[in-house]
Amino acid sequence: KVDVVCAFGGDGTVRAVAQEMAGSGVPMGLLPGGTGNLLARNLELPTDDLTRAIEVAVTGRNRHIDVGWLTLDPTEAHLEEHVGEGASIGLRKHAFLVMAGLGLDAAIMDDTSEKLKSRIGWTAYIPAGLKNLLVKRFRARLSIDGGEPVSYRARTILLGNCGRLTGGINLMPDAEPDDGTLDVVVIAPRGILAWAAVAARVLVKSDRSTSTLDRYRCQ
16 A cells, blocks of 8 residues: 555665565565665666656656566575575566576675675676686576577576666666566676677677577567
């Protein structure tokens, strides 16, 4: 029986609040208070002016956005302490509004220092990224909308509802948060030179699929 619920924090907080509110019909306002604030950036909401963010939350127009759902295999997934604690749908199902990632993406999130994030902001992710850039590739099978599985040895696999990262990088230039689809990127470079080619393709927003960077769209 409220008109709006505001999530004050970073993308993790926003994700947890949205998971409980999905399908409720109650609008959620974003009050960015985290390091990356990727959802707010992708929706072009204020990220450095809390007063303005509150104003948008209570007076702005409503916008529907998609929600992605990740279901973990209970026999394979090992959750850290308190992850998903208190969620009404249990510990194995998680909503995401920006991206869900395997491999390098997950390693960066896991290795980034909270203290460093509080001191230097989103650039704290860079050391973790460099540290894990050439970690061993992992084997994965990817099935798009129930199609035949495709096997990969990848560095990272990302499913995105939004594509814009911090630093002006648009990893998924075709991704829209309200188009009813998810964008999938498989990044599988073998070494530093191949990583340079991947970076160049991301910067020029190339949508061509290659052996080092493959793209899909799905529901």
